[in-house]
Amino acid sequence: MNLFTDIKTTVLTAIEAMVRSGDLPEGLETRAVTVEPPRDPLHGDMATNAAMVLAKPAKMKPRDIAEKLAALLAEDDRITSAEVAGPGFLNLRLAPSLWQAVPKSILEMGHDFGKSDMGQGVRVNVEFVSANPTGPMHVGHTRGAVVGDALSSLLSYAGYDVTREYYINDGGAQVDVLARSVYLRYLEAHGQEVEFPDGTYPGEYLKDVGAALKAKVGDAYLDKGEQFWLTDIREFATAEMMKLIREDLRVLGVEMDVYSSEKALYGTGQIENAIQRLDDMGLIYDGILEPPKGKKPEDWEPREQTLFRSTDHGDDVDRPIKKSDGSWTYFTPDIAYHYDKVTRGCDQLIDIFGADHGGYVKRMKAAVSALTDGEVPLDVKLIQLVKLYKNGEPFKMSKRAGTFVTLRDVVEQVGADVTRFIMLTRKNDATLDFDFDKALEQSSENPVFYVQYAHARVCSVLRNASEQGAKITDADLAAQDLSGLTSDAEITLVKKLAEWPRLVEIAARTHEPHRIATYLQELASEFHSFYYKGNKETDLRFLQDDLAATQSKIPLARAVAIVISAGLAILGVTPVEEMR
Numbered sequence: 078m079n080l081f082t083d084i085k086t087t088v089l090t091a092i093e094a095m096v097r098s099g100d101l102p103e104g105l106e107t108r109a110v111t112v113e114p115p116r117d118p119l120h121g122d123m124a125t126n127a128a129m130v131l132a133k134p135a136k137m138k139p140r141d142i143a144e145k146l147a148a149l150l151a152e153d154d155r156i157t158s159a160e161v162a163g164p165g166f167l168n169l170r171l172a173p174s175l176w177q178a179v180p181k182s183i184l185e186m187g188h189d190f191g192k193s194d195m196g197q198g199v200r201v202n203v204e205f206v207s208a209n210p211t212g213p214m215h216v217g218h219t220r221g222a223v224v225g226d227a228l229s230s231l232l233s234y235a236g237y238d239v240t241r242e243y244y245i246n247d248g249g250a251q252v253d254v255l256a257r258s259v260y261l262r263y264l265e266a267h268g269q270e271v272e273f274p275d276g277t278y279p280g281e282y283l284k285d286v287g288a289a290l291k292a293k294v295g296d297a298y299l300d301k302g303e304q305f306w307l308t309d310i311r312e313f314a315t316a317e318m319m320k321l322i323r324e325d326l327r328v329l330g331v332e333m334d335v336y337s338s339e340k341a342l343y344g345t346g347q348i349e350n351a352i353q354r355l356d357d358m359g360l361i362y363d364g365i366l367e368p369p370k371g372k373k374p375e376d377w378e379p380r381e382q383t384l385f386r387s388t389d390h391g392d393d394v395d396r397p398i399k400k401s402d403g404s405w406t407y408f409t410p411d412i413a414y415h416y417d418k419v420t421r422g423c424d425q426l427i428d429i430f431g432a433d434h435g436g437y438v439k440r441m442k443a444a445v446s447a448l449t450d451g452e453v454p455l456d457v458k459l460i461q462l463v464k465l466y467k468n469g470e471p472f473k474m475s476k477r478a479g480t481f482v483t484l485r486d487v488v489e490q491v492g493a494d495v496t497r498f499i500m501l502t503r504k505n506d507a508t509l510d511f512d513f514d515k516a517l518e519q520s521s522e523n524p525v526f527y528v529q530y531a532h533a534r535v536c537s538v539l540r541n542a543s544e545q546g547a548k549i550t551d552a553d554l555a556a557q558d559l560s561g562l563t564s565d566a567e568i569t570l571v572k573k574l575a576e577w578p579r580l581v582e583i584a585a586r587t588h589e590p591h592r593i594a595t596y597l598q599e600l601a602s603e604f605h606s607f608y609y610k611g612n613k614e615t616d617l618r619f620l621q622d623d624l625a626a627t628q629s630k631i632p633l634a635r636a637v638a639i640v641i642s643a644g645l646a647i648l649g650v651t652p653v654e655e656m657r
Contacts, residue, residue, distance in 0.1 A: 139165025
């Protein structure tokens with residue numbers, strides 16, 4: 078049940094009737110027509126921009142269209158009034174019976190209330206985290222992991238066929254540095270004194286890896302040059318780091334469907350095939366790039382390079398795909414990797430990158446556009462920084478990690494559910510302040526507590542109602558007569574519930590899971606406000622002295638809990654039934 082979709086269908090049907098009657102010309106495009114909550118609730122229940130978007134192509138005044146459209150809509154029994162406002166907006170008021178049917182639908186459908194077939198099974202690949210396998214996940218990875226996982230759940234809820242994917246960057250120089258760092262810990266495990274040169278990884282997390290390597294190979298690598306051990310230790314260390322990263326993700330409640338390896342692209346022809354496809358399209362050439370911005374001419378050494386003509390697909394400059402020594406640039410295997418995702422049958426690609434990858438977005442979009450003739454869209458979401466605070470001060474770095482605060486540090490402080498929710502309280506491209514003290518605070522200032530308390534409060538109401546003798550199963554509650562839901566406070570709460578299906582589709586369409594967290598906070602606020610009104614207006618209380626009255630009141634409370642639970646499930650957060 079989506080009231081906004083239903084009323085939009087009614088508006089579109091009325092527009093078709095106006096076309097048939099000659100009040101509107103044929104062939105009008107109606108995709109931009111919307112039905113949404115009005116900015117000011119005093120103006121009505123819903124508002125449509127239909128007259129505004131049709132006026133120009135119809136070569137008519139918006140108010141003329143709006144007045145005729147209002148007359149048609151007013152004939153519908155579900156619409157009690159249709160009023161023209163301003164230059165041509167149309168405000169609608171709905172019959173109470175429509176709002177009274179919302180809790181019943183929620184109780185009958187459960188978590189399916191709000192689900193959408195908008196995605197129509199379109200196959201979407203969401204690549205996220207993809208941290209270098211050189212250490213444990215830090216707090217920046219944590220936010221990216223939560224956003225990616227929640228977005229994947231949101232898209233599935235909206236009818237998409239979603240694959241969660243992690244790209245292991247195990248083909249670059251950083252894994253050689255990892256191997257050398259592990260070798261130092263291996264020597265340390267043999268009792269030797271070691272120093273970590275600049276550029277190596279000094280974190281204590283590698284002590285266990287060095288000890289594990291000693292247990293595996295004994296003294297085989299002692300006093301040997303790296304030509305004897307670099308390749309073997311690189312593979313061993315990468316595998317150990319990926320075990321650590323998988324465990325980090327598990328602690329956060331994230332399960333990947335696919336792990337892809339950059340190294341696996343080499344020697345298989347996949348990179349060459351992707352570049353050959355671009356070459357066949359005339360997009361690979363040898364040329365000389367202009368000097369980078371900020372470079373003085375005398376600092377610039379122009380040289381011929383093999384380039385991808387990415388400017389043909391929206392990039393600012395063409396991009397090198399080979400280094401001067403003939404090896405591939407960092408960008409080239411990424412081209413092949415995205416081509417691999419496309420050849421696996423993905424209809425849409427979503428990449429979730431750290432904010433430091435901002436300069437990488439246009440070239441990657443250009444590559445996917447070229448490789449797919451523009452048929453497979455790539456959306457890149459950049460994850461901004463997380464600033465950690467505790468006791469009013471910036472949270473100190475992790476000793477174990479050496480240089481950063483880890484995912485484990487955060488989860489151990491506040492738990493996975495709190496971590497996930499707070500990471501989704503702001504849009505991905507906005508910096509997020511994470512205050513450990515506020516995260517554990519039991520007050521309305523803590524969004525996690527505020528939402529969870531609403532769910533727990535409903536559970537308490539239902540327990541008390543059951544003790545009073547009320548039937549509290551969803552089936553029993555759905556069978557109740559809800560025509561008594563007539564007060565302004567009750568209808569206001571129902572209206573917020575009715576927004577859920579619409580909100581899901583908007584969040585899925587824009588790839589913005591933070592909208593779910595925001596909605597849950599708004600719904601919790603409406604519920605708490607309604608609950609407190611019952612302190613003064615006894616007829617609003619869920620628990621009445623009369624059992625029949627209680628039975629007719631509690632379906633609305635249970636409907637609130639169902640929607641909160643469904644929203645939290647998308648965020649990967651478990652709803653609580655009691656607050657301690």
